[in-house]
Every structure is written in C-alpha cells, then in structure tokens.
Amino acid sequence: MKAVIMAGGYGTRLRPLTVKLPKPMIPIANRPMLEHIVLLLKSHGFDDIIMLTYFFPEAIEEHFGDGSRFGVRITYRQDPRGGLGTAGAVGSARDLLDSPFLVISGDVITDFDLTEAMDFHRGRKDPATLVLTRVNNPLPFGVVIVDDDSRVIRFMEKPSWGEVFSDTVSTGIYIIDPEVLEMIPRVGHSDFSKDIFPVLLDKGNPPGAYVAAGYWKDVGNTVEYLQIHREIVAGSITLDLPGRLTNEDNAGLFKGEGCVVDEGASLTGMVVLGAGAVIEGDAKVRDSFIGAGCRVGSGVRMRSTVLWHDAIIEKGAFVAGSVIGARTQVRQRANIEEGAIISEDCVIGRGSIVRAGVRIWPDKVVEDEAVLSTHFIWGTRWRGTLFTSGVIRGLSNKEITPEFSARLGAAFGATLPEHSVVSISQGVHRVARMISEALTSGVLSVGVDINDYGVVPIPLARHQLRGQGESGGFHVRRSPSDPEVLEIRLFREGGRELTTSERNEV
Structure with missing residues (x-):
C-alpha cells in the first residue's frame, strides 16, 4: 500500500x-x-x-x-x-x-x-x-x-x-x-x-x-515536545524504542549498543540510552532520554530530560526537565532549570545557571558563573559579568537590545534611594538614542525620575551630575574602537564610577 x-x-x-x-x-x-x-x-x-x-x-x-x-x-x-x-x-x-x-x-x-x-x-x-x-x-x-x-x-x-x-x-x-x-x-x-x-x-x-x-x-x-516524552514515560503511548530492554537494574532501562553505565550510577524510572552513551560515577538519572554518544559525568543529577546525540553533561551539573541539543556541552556544576531548551553546539560554562524556560539558539557560549534569564538568540557569547572595566559593552541590537536596556534601567533604578533622579545622555549615533530611550523607560518603571541631557560628551555628563543633585546617570555611545559595539556607562552621585558592590547589586 x-x-x-x-x-x-x-x-x-x-x-x-x-x-x-x-x-x-x-x-x-x-x-x-x-x-x-x-x-x-x-x-x-x-x-x-x-x-x-x-x-x-x-x-x-x-x-x-x-x-x-x-x-x-x-x-x-x-x-x-x-x-x-x-x-x-x-x-x-x-x-x-x-x-x-x-x-x-x-x-x-x-x-x-x-x-x-x-x-x-x-x-x-x-x-x-x-x-x-x-x-x-x-x-x-x-x-x-x-x-x-x-x-x-x-x-x-x-x-x-x-x-x-x-x-x-x-x-x-x-x-x-x-x-x-x-x-x-x-x-x-x-x-x-x-x-x-x-x-x-x-x-x-x-x-x-x-x-x-x-x-x-x-x-x-x-512544551509539547517535552510533554510527549513525559507521556512516553507514563505509558500513554508505546513506541518502538531503540536499544535493548534490560531488567538488570531497572525495568524501564533501554540500552543501545556499546553503552557503559558505571557501577555507582543510579538510573531510575524509564531511561533510554543511545548507542555508545556513557553514564559515569555516581550520576543519578531519572526518566530521561540520552542520545547516542552522550556522556553524563559523575555527580550529575538529571531528571525528565532529553539529550540529543553527543551531548556532554560534566561532573556535578544539574539538569531538570530540559532539552540539550546535539554536541552541546554543559560544564561542571552548571544548573539547567526546568523547561530550558538549549540547541545544538552550545557551551554552558562552569557554575552557570540557565533559568527555567529559557531558550538558547545554536552555537552560543554562556560563560562560567553566568546567569542567563532571557532567551539567547543574537550574538555568540553571554558574559559571566555584566561590567567590563566599569563599562557595559555589547553588539548593537544583538547583545545590547532595547529589551535588555529596559531591564538594565529598571535594575539600576531599583538600587537607588527613594525619590531619586538620574541623568541620561548619549553620543551622536541614532542607535545610542534608541538605547537611551529604552533605559529611560526602565528607570521610570521603578519610580525614578529622569533628566535627559541629550547629546553630550562623557566629561560633561559627569560634570552635570556634580551640580544637579542627581543620584546617578547613564551615558550611551558607540564604541570608538568598534562601530558595531555599544558602550553604556553608569555613574553614581557626583559622577563617580560604581563600586564593585554597586555593580554586583545591579
């Protein structure tokens, strides 16, 4: 037929x-x-x-x-x-x-x-x-x-x-x-x-x-992609699963050819292992689908997760209810929260956190100790620290977007005393004006007022902070060394740079 x-x-x-x-x-x-x-x-x-x-x-x-x-x-x-x-x-x-x-x-x-x-x-x-x-x-x-x-x-x-x-x-x-x-x-x-x-x-x-x-x-x-895997585990549908059903340790364990499961590892519920998958040390895996050639390191805690082929989850990482794409590496002690979707060929750095429901497009790098709480679509690298030498730098409209800038404005405004006023100024390029407007909306959203000084150079922006009684300020400009990069400078009262603790608070 x-x-x-x-x-x-x-x-x-x-x-x-x-x-x-x-x-x-x-x-x-x-x-x-x-x-x-x-x-x-x-x-x-x-x-x-x-x-x-x-x-x-x-x-x-x-x-x-x-x-x-x-x-x-x-x-x-x-x-x-x-x-x-x-x-x-x-x-x-x-x-x-x-x-x-x-x-x-x-x-x-x-x-x-x-x-x-x-x-x-x-x-x-x-x-x-x-x-x-x-x-x-x-x-x-x-x-x-x-x-x-x-x-x-x-x-x-x-x-x-x-x-x-x-x-x-x-x-x-x-x-x-x-x-x-x-x-x-x-x-x-x-x-x-x-x-x-x-x-x-x-x-x-x-x-x-x-x-x-x-x-x-x-x-x-x-959402439905993750749900169908949960329904397979629950027995709502019976599919022809690859691998050999074994009753050695777990009635729901399917092993592909050449799988290696270390003696101390714990696999519970339904676990499907693709050919050549390796589960090391005292890893604990429950109700998960692990593709061919994957490696799950010692001390990993994983549940209700789908790993595509050749993904690597390193020692001590935690992965819950997520999808990890082919050839993606989740480094030591990283934390992948419920519902995260990480595409192919990504690197999630040591000790980093990918928040619940976040989606990461292919070929991205999340740096060590970074916290990613928004979808990662543009650019290639998510930094572990927001500030570099006291300045926030990123690709225009890719890493520094209006959405990011509105959140930055709200975060900075939330660190200031009640009834504060901040200044905002920018360089001559129109993309700097766009980001200034986004910062303004974020600042205003937390009840902080704005003095907009328009296009002024950085020294004048800092000087104005000394005489107007403002609690802080922003200056946005295109980087003089790279026209694709934007720079956002934050100041506190008197035009001084933020201290390390103030940056961490932001």
Whole structure:
C-alpha cells in the first residue's frame, strides 16, 4: 500500500530545536520523529512511501535513503518554492498515486490502527476518509461534525467554546482515492481542509469519517515536545524504542549498543540510552532520554530530560526537565532549570545557571558563573559579568537590545534611594538614542525620575551630575574602537564610577 508523508514543515514554533534540522527529523525518544512514522506505516503494510519535502530536504534523504534499511521503498518529491499547501503538495506526486493512499503529517506521533482505518475506507464508496480523534480540548484544532452514517457534514476551524458541538477533531491523516487528485489545481496553493473537502461537501459527496482510538499528538512547540516524552514515560503511548530492554537494574532501562553505565550510577524510572552513551560515577538519572554518544559525568543529577546525540553533561551539573541539543556541552556544576531548551553546539560554562524556560539558539557560549534569564538568540557569547572595566559593552541590537536596556534601567533604578533622579545622555549615533530611550523607560518603571541631557560628551555628563543633585546617570555611545559595539556607562552621585558592590547589586 502507498502512503504520502508531508515532511516539509519549518517547525517555527519549535525553534531553536529546528534551526539546523527540519521539524520531522527532531528526535523523539532517540529516533527522528519521521522514523517513528515510517515504522508505524511499515507495521500496517504501507511499504511504498512518498515523502514530500521542502525545508532541509537533504537531512531527510541522507537519513532514510531509498528506505531499504527500514523495509520500505521511499520516493522523494521536493516543493522547490514552498507554499503549495497540503493538497497542492500531494498533487505534485499524482503520477505516483494510482490507488487509494494514506496521507499523514511528518510531525505527529500516533499509534492509531491504520489497517483498520484503511479497511473502513475500502468498505465504503466515499472519495476520501478523514481520520479523526477525540480530545478534551478541541479549541486549537479543526472540529469536524459527523452524521450518524460516519460522513462529514461540517468543518469548524478553531471554534470558541460557544461553537463547540463535538470533541472530534481532524488529525491531518487522510485516506484518498486517486480521483480526488483531479480536483487539485496543478498550479498554486491548495489545502485539503479549506479547498478540497468543502467542495466535496458542496457537491453532495462528503468525505467519510473514521474516529480512531489511541494516542495522537501534533508536536507543535517545545512544551509539547517535552510533554510527549513525559507521556512516553507514563505509558500513554508505546513506541518502538531503540536499544535493548534490560531488567538488570531497572525495568524501564533501554540500552543501545556499546553503552557503559558505571557501577555507582543510579538510573531510575524509564531511561533510554543511545548507542555508545556513557553514564559515569555516581550520576543519578531519572526518566530521561540520552542520545547516542552522550556522556553524563559523575555527580550529575538529571531528571525528565532529553539529550540529543553527543551531548556532554560534566561532573556535578544539574539538569531538570530540559532539552540539550546535539554536541552541546554543559560544564561542571552548571544548573539547567526546568523547561530550558538549549540547541545544538552550545557551551554552558562552569557554575552557570540557565533559568527555567529559557531558550538558547545554536552555537552560543554562556560563560562560567553566568546567569542567563532571557532567551539567547543574537550574538555568540553571554558574559559571566555584566561590567567590563566599569563599562557595559555589547553588539548593537544583538547583545545590547532595547529589551535588555529596559531591564538594565529598571535594575539600576531599583538600587537607588527613594525619590531619586538620574541623568541620561548619549553620543551622536541614532542607535545610542534608541538605547537611551529604552533605559529611560526602565528607570521610570521603578519610580525614578529622569533628566535627559541629550547629546553630550562623557566629561560633561559627569560634570552635570556634580551640580544637579542627581543620584546617578547613564551615558550611551558607540564604541570608538568598534562601530558595531555599544558602550553604556553608569555613574553614581557626583559622577563617580560604581563600586564593585554597586555593580554586583545591579
């Protein structure tokens, strides 16, 4: 039987995990999400698969090849421009589809009985069958209203609670007769749910509706990505996990080939170890998925975490409920808090802290002893100290952004006495003015007043502090040695530099 996998998504809401990978290739329980789909299709007799790709197609083709390694045959069709829509993309492969076929998204995890769904379709004369499922909260999905004869009578896209008349939603899995392909335009955008199925309804030839039992999740964002791993641990879905299930120490331990677990290590709950993974010393790991080639050092405390391949967690680090990308290094005594998402090829320095929910884009360095409490998107390095020789320096609009500057202004203002007034001034460049405005908003937000002196040189800015009774001040300018760098100088009363303790307080 034939199946079409829609594997061209960007995965924007899953960033930073999808910056270097197409969404269908991100690992779920140590296998690419798309591989779980291929294995499911194979188990139900779908051995002739067409993959529709767009974003990073080479990553998909390199992993799956012609499909023979997985016992299937795979043919690829690439949308060269993007934007064909679900039906338009499937229509591009119409020359390969001469019998009823199944369409499934490349970014879902499910254990539906696809054989039963196919038998349902074959037993009727409907032009298409939508595979539906029941959910507790249908609001984020397209609700489908079905009659007593299991045929679709109405679609409702993302209804409000007052419009919800059904808990059955479309899973994006369809079984389609080849005749439907003739309805798909050969040029331009076309979606099944918006353009093709409504036309079938209008013509009095509605699609059938098969309500499937079992697990189904659209892995749409990083919260759902972590949630699906928790649900695997809880037994909500049974997947074909890589590795050998062992009962030596832990009934839920899966070991890949060549794994090494030191005698003093403690692995509890469900732990899946990829090939060649190493767990050292007295590390304690619970309910986690550790990719191939990873190393977890002695004294590490880890729970409910997903490590992609070749990640390294060094001695004494703490990682809770997070995702650590491929080849990322978490150095000694670092603390990764709940829900942090760290992408590929990053370095998290010794003793540093990544706060809960923070996302770090690829190829970033968090310096030793640094505290990261905001998403790290631009720039390459997060400093362990805010001040360098009494000055805050960083790349314009990358490291020193309006958001950062507003927080800095609020933090500095919070250190000053009640009813304080601060001065603010800047150099001639317009980006310095932008950052000055952001600093001003932050200062005002904590109840501190501002005297804005506009464009003045640093000596004059300090001199004005001596005579106006102000408690402190800022001066922003473009660095004279590097036009890409901004400098923010902070002063206290009389124009003096901040002491070390005052800097630490900020």
